[in-house]
Amino acid sequence: MKTVIKDAKVRGADGKETLKNINIVDGVIESISDEITLSGPKIYDAGGKYALPGFIDLNCNICDPGYESRENIQTISQSAAKAGFTSITCSPLTSPVIDNKTMVMYIKDKAKDLSAVNIFPYGSMSKEGQGKEMAEIGEMYSAGIVGVSDGNVSICNANLMRNILIYSSMFDLPVITFCENPELAACGVMNYGTVSTVAGLIGKPREAEETYIARNLILAKHNKGRLHITHVSTQESVEIIRYAKKMGVNVTCDTCPHYFTLSENKVDGYNTFAKVNPPLRTVTDIAAIIEGLRDGTIDAISTGHSPTFVENKWSEFDKADFGISSMETAFALCYTTLVKTGVLTIWQLAEKLSKSPAKILKLNTRGEISPGMDADICIIDDKKEYRINAKSFESKAKFSPHDTDVVTGMVTATFVSGNLVYSLA
Amino acid sequence: MDLSRKDFIALKYMSADEILHVLDTAETMKYLLDKKNKKAPHLNGKSMILLFYEPSVRTRLSYEMAGQFLSASVVNMEVSTLPENGGNLKEMGPLIDQMGVDFIVIRHPMSGSAELLAKYSKASVINAGDGLNENPAQSLMDLLTIRSHKKDFKGLKVTIIGDVAHSRVSRSNIWGLLKLGASLTISGPPTLIPPGIEEYGVKVCKDAREAATGADVIMSLRLKSERQQANLMPSQNEYRNFFKIDEEMLKCANKDAIVMHPGPINRGIEISTKVIESERCLVDDQITNGVAVRMAQLYILSLGNAKRETEGKK
Numbered sequence: 001m002k003t004v005i006k007d008a009k010v011r012g013a014d015g016k017e018t019l020k021n022i023n024i025v026d027g028v029i030e031s032i033s034d035e036i037t038l039s040g041p042k043i044y045d046a047g048g049k050y051a052l053p054g055f056i057d058l059n060c061n062i063c064d065p066g067y068e069s070r071e072n073i074q075t076i077s078q079s080a081a082k083a084g085f086t087s088i089t090c091s092p093l094t095s096p097v098i099d100n101k102t103m104v105m106y107i108k109d110k111a112k113d114l115s116a117v118n119i120f121p122y123g124s125m126s127k128e129g130q131g132k133e134m135a136e137i138g139e140m141y142s143a144g145i146v147g148v149s150d151g152n153v154s155i156c157n158a159n160l161m162r163n164i165l166i167y168s169s170m171f172d173l174p175v176i177t178f179c180e181n182p183e184l185a186a187c188g189v190m191n192y193g194t195v196s197t198v199a200g201l202i203g204k205p206r207e208a209e210e211t212y213i214a215r216n217l218i219l220a221k222h223n224k225g226r227l228h229i230t231h232v233s234t235q236e237s238v239e240i241i242r243y244a245k246k247m248g249v250n251v252t253c254d255t256c257p258h259y260f261t262l263s264e265n266k267v268d269g270y271n272t273f274a275k276v277n278p279p280l281r282t283v284t285d286i287a288a289i290i291e292g293l294r295d296g297t298i299d300a301i302s303t304g305h306s307p308t309f310v311e312n313k314w315s316e317f318d319k320a321d322f323g324i325s326s327m328e329t330a331f332a333l334c335y336t337t338l339v340k341t342g343v344l345t346i347w348q349l350a351e352k353l354s355k356s357p358a359k360i361l362k363l364n365t366r367g368e369i370s371p372g373m374d375a376d377i378c379i380i381d382d383k384k385e386y387r388i389n390a391k392s393f394e395s396k397a398k399f400s401p402h403d404t405d406v407v408t409g410m411v412t413a414t415f416v417s418g419n420l421v422y423s424l425a
Numbered sequence: 426m427d428l429s430r431k432d433f434i435a436l437k438y439m440s441a442d443e444i445l446h447v448l449d450t451a452e453t454m455k456y457l458l459d460k461k462n463k464k465a466p467h468l469n470g471k472s473m474i475l476l477f478y479e480p481s482v483r484t485r486l487s488y489e490m491a492g493q494f495l496s497a498s499v500v501n502m503e504v505s506t507l508p509e510n511g512g513n514l515k516e517m518g519p520l521i522d523q524m525g526v527d528f529i530v531i532r533h534p535m536s537g538s539a540e541l542l543a544k545y546s547k548a549s550v551i552n553a554g555d556g557l558n559e560n561p562a563q564s565l566m567d568l569l570t571i572r573s574h575k576k577d578f579k580g581l582k583v584t585i586i587g588d589v590a591h592s593r594v595s596r597s598n599i600w601g602l603l604k605l606g607a608s609l610t611i612s613g614p615p616t617l618i619p620p621g622i623e624e625y626g627v628k629v630c631k632d633a634r635e636a637a638t639g640a641d642v643i644m645s646l647r648l649k650s651e652r653q654q655a656n657l658m659p660s661q662n663e664y665r666n667f668f669k670i671d672e673e674m675l676k677c678a679n680k681d682a683i684v685m686h687p688g689p690i691n692r693g694i695e696i697s698t699k700v701i702e703s704e705r706c707l708v709d710d711q712i713t714n715g716v717a718v719r720m721a722q723l724y725i726l727s728l729g730n731a732k733r734e735t736e737g738k739k
Contacts, residue, residue: 200536
């Protein structure tokens, strides 16, 4: 099958932006040239818009199996396609938990049948996600996981965490850790601080995140293994990771758009749409996260998409579910906050969303637009200004703390292996 | 003064003028309470429901008396927060509306619940305590008590001692007193001080005696045994040694300083018996003022509702 993406703005070898044609044969980029080199291809006219490598989400809950009424493989795949994500990973904390090769195969098979985008499963690092015994990491590796993860429940047992890091090095798998000390986070529902004081809500202190990040970094420093820290949300977390990287710790990390676009003040009026985990922090943290993205301390941006029922948000703040529908707002928020303001160039943003995640997950044929790579590409209208409308989400979770916000940057088409899986009507 | 709020949710949302207006109205209600015949027709034909998701004796009684004295029909309802038992406020609001209720007095273990119910109900919602957030009436009665002894709030030095972090009364008092121009100092075990409270203009003292120095008003708070279980402090005994309000501590305060407590008091732990039994301790005044303040709340809301109704008809 031959496809050509015509007149796409790409980055040439000299780093300058030029309009080129991307020639695709059987899902692989054959060449990027001034001419259309293929005979009789399907032609997609990009009309001078940006072609970026399809985004890769390091952190996403697809809720399938077990919680399909919140989200399922079909809806998340449509949502991802619309958002420009050509590959997503999935949290292992489904029901049952993805902690064995059968479950890995189930996800892969189901994704093959129903998903328009690539779904790369994570395996739970502990059996049943309980944080007590190591799961069969090798078996799952053979079945095709791209990393081991704790979902969003940290491993409290430091010895187990250490052993998982060491053991998984046999497969060179990234160990994706969500860092939150449950004893410190306890029954907190938002950030601990001045805003929680006024709201009378119980806060999760930032130390809950930072102590576990520090612990995991020290474990990674002294042992083999590839540590990845997800959902970085505080200033000190960024600083600790920056220091660790200087020390030579083998670590990568990511944050989510809501941690550099929203502060804890979004909770005002008991706005449950702003109830996420880790909680939204302060303006100072936002600045530190943005600086971390700029100086490369933070390698990647994941969506942290964690759908729930909107009905579970229509309640008292304490009772409401944590969760955010952040897939379809991800690119626009990144573009508006990071590129439009000059913190990153669009190509640097593409690295955070595509190349870095591809490297972390060792998806060697993805994350870049160049000959020989998989033709996972999204087309971006960088001028398009619009209002976020949560009701129009493809995701089942049709709500957002950003609803009605005006943003810039829209995904207008998405290709997975050269196939058009989404195009703006 | 025009006070046309639909609901009574929190002092943090009210202006100084609004707060003073409630106090003024409560003064007139006190006049009624001193009479032999306490029935007034202000809320004749109106109905109120006491929707309590938390057990309460004093607050419920106080609201019930306030409603009865003003001739409203009062219904008591104790419910659980389980959704199947009426815990879903989004369903509960319209349900109560359909039954023609004019006022809902809600007490709930979760912060923001009164505000949430107000969003979903056409009735006037009065917050009688939500989680750790606020208990406006409890605070208004403290303010009324203070005003009857101190005349002016401006420059008044108020010291709050105890578990401020878990006290909704103290939150209401802090926001209210700050708006009225009082200067506030709090003291308590550092684990029980709300984070960042200094940023709102409250002084925090490690030493309770230092906090009490020069105080015109000293407020003590109820200490719950849960705090010890949560390892926020070692023991009530130790608390007593550092934070009990006794005659020694009062020596640091102004000569005419008054002592208050939202009750019930742990005698000898929060306040010494001697101080409780002294003239300075105004716990009884607080309770009488509690009924007056709640009557004022109901009356003011009813005026606002009537006004909205006529405006709606126009």
